[in-house]
Amino acid sequence: MFETLEVGKRIKGGEFSKLELPLRQNLLAAQFELAERDYPVIIVIAGLDGAGKGSLVHRLNEWMDPRGIQTNTFWEHSDEEESRPFFWRFWRRLPARGQIGIFLGSWYTAPAQALLEGHIDTAEFALRCKQIETFEHTLVDDGAVIIKIWLHVSKETQRLQLEGKAPDKQQNPRVSDHPYELVGKYEQTLEVCEQLILGTDSSHSPWQLIESEDRNYRDITAGQIMLDAMTAKSPTPAQTMVQNGQRATDIGAQPTVLDTVDLSLTMERDRYKEQLSKYQARLQDLAWVAYRRKRSVVAVFEGWDAAGKGSAIRRVTGAIDPRLYRLVQFAAPTDEELAHHYLWRFWRHIERDGRCTFFDRSWYGRVLVERVEGYATADEWQRAYAEINQFEQQLVEHGSIVVKFWIHISKNEQIKRFEAREKEAHKRHKITEDDWRNREKWHEYAQAIDQMVSRTSTSHAPWTLVSGDDKPHARIQILKTFCKTMKRALED
Numbered sequence: 001m002f003e004t005l006e007v008g009k010r011i012k013g014g015e016f017s018k019l020e021l022p023l024r025q026n027l028l029a030a031q032f033e034l035a036e037r038d039y040p041v042i043i044v045i046a047g048l049d050g051a052g053k054g055s056l057v058h059r060l061n062e063w064m065d066p067r068g069i070q071t072n073t074f075w076e077h078s079d080e081e082e083s084r085p086f087f088w089r090f091w092r093r094l095p096a097r098g099q100i101g102i103f104l105g106s107w108y109t110a111p112a113q114a115l116l117e118g119h120i121d122t123a124e125f126a127l128r129c130k131q132i133e134t135f136e137h138t139l140v141d142d143g144a145v146i147i148k149i150w151l152h153v154s155k156e157t158q159r160l161q162l163e164g165k166a167p168d169k170q171q172n173p174r175v176s177d178h179p180y181e182l183v184g185k186y187e188q189t190l191e192v193c194e195q196l197i198l199g200t201d202s203s204h205s206p207w208q209l210i211e212s213e214d215r216n217y218r219d220i221t222a223g224q225i226m227l228d229a230m231t232a233k234s235p236t237p238a239q240t241m242v243q244n245g246q247r248a249t250d251i252g253a254q255p256t257v258l259d260t261v262d263l264s265l266t267m268e269r270d271r272y273k274e275q276l277s278k279y280q281a282r283l284q285d286l287a288w289v290a291y292r293r294k295r296s297v298v299a300v301f302e303g304w305d306a307a308g309k310g311s312a313i314r315r316v317t318g319a320i321d322p323r324l325y326r327l328v329q330f331a332a333p334t335d336e337e338l339a340h341h342y343l344w345r346f347w348r349h350i351e352r353d354g355r356c357t358f359f360d361r362s363w364y365g366r367v368l369v370e371r372v373e374g375y376a377t378a379d380e381w382q383r384a385y386a387e388i389n390q391f392e393q394q395l396v397e398h399g400s401i402v403v404k405f406w407i408h409i410s411k412n413e414q415i416k417r418f419e420a421r422e423k424e425a426h427k428r429h430k431i432t433e434d435d436w437r438n439r440e441k442w443h444e445y446a447q448a449i450d451q452m453v454s455r456t457s458t459s460h461a462p463w464t465l466v467s468g469d470d471k472p473h474a475r476i477q478i479l480k481t482f483c484k485t486m487k488r489a490l491e492d
Helices: 013-034 053-063 109-116 122-141 155-163 186-200 215-233 269-292 309-317 363-367 378-398 411-423 425-430 433-439 442-456 471-491
Strands: 041-047 069-073 100-104 145-152 207-211 297-303 325-329 356-360 401-408 463-467
Touching: 013 053, 013 215, 041 053, 041 215, 053 069, 053 100, 053 145, 053 215, 109 122, 109 186, 122 145, 122 186, 145 215, 155 186, 186 207, 186 378, 207 215, 269 309, 269 471, 297 309, 309 325, 309 356, 309 401, 309 471, 363 378, 363 442, 378 401, 378 442, 401 471, 411 433, 433 442, 442 463, 463 471
Parallel strands: 041 100, 041 145, 069 100, 145 207, 297 356, 297 401, 325 356, 401 463
Antiparallel strands: none
């Protein structure tokens, strides 16, 4: 889930100065507008220690009028709090209508720490998450705007921050008397964080994940998230809207998770034939083992137009007895499908235990093409992340093995394949006007993919990003990953 939050997003000092002033002005205008409204804004700042949560809160208080902001911390619990139900301490600190309340440390802190330290089990933790979701839903139903921001830093950055050695070290002193208490627990903490986010992510109060290696990027991004949420509820004057086709605080192009894919990887023909035979034979055996053990497989193949999904799928299905799999392809939904929830058309194709279902395009269309092309509303595609995670969680809990591939290619390689398809009569049907048109929105799709991976690459259903400029390499990477995932699952 957190792989897209370590790709090097940053804003240089000069650019930050240009972005800060209009953002600050717009936030202040939104705050003054809020004062006339009958609902509060609740901001939860959470994330890893060393990610700069305190520094961000300090910046927000500088940018806006602190007289209309109440910052709440919960470092120590009093006897008064401990003698009452858990949520009492938070109810009494909620901001009044027209006010902003920042929670630095919140209803999320105690359950996460309890699970991390082994004081509660996963079942109790799931119950706590459900209670949190109900609490937030109650507030939203009453009109509150809830903004939940999660700050992430790498393991090395966290270590340097806790030791006070980071070059971008925050100046705020730590309150804890045990600044190194998290050393050695980074991976375990991430597992708990993932469970927490998945258990409490919803359309009425979604999580916003921010890479926090660079404080400038962190602060501008968090500020813009706040501004978007506040103006969506109650639009402020024109200065907060689009200016010259861009946001006043447009941070420009930033690296995405796709930039981490090495597209230079290739495989020689002889090596490819050898590896193809090896992994197809292995996959054939694993498919029969899964059949005998009643373990179904659900595989998702997504990627850019002309990325080679079809040829990759053929190498997978070519290794499996046709009686053991079903390949399902999707295009635009039919009238019957549109009459149902969008997940209906995928649920109905899931094969029985022991068999494989291969999806050539999938439910991820809701957060990709439907999002970018405007076929789904903002509320529909934003809540789809939680719906998709719940859907895949149910598959895994039933015993299914879920495998997800995004095949990435460069824009140059795509245009070569488009032109080749137009020249070859037997491939001409593969190229459409939509394919050419979609190239014009490459950046929008890349941003959607980046967010899709960060929100839906979970420990139980992770994404595999495939280097696809060289088709032989891509096919072997997919087959190898398929075998590795199935072998690990069948050994559990």
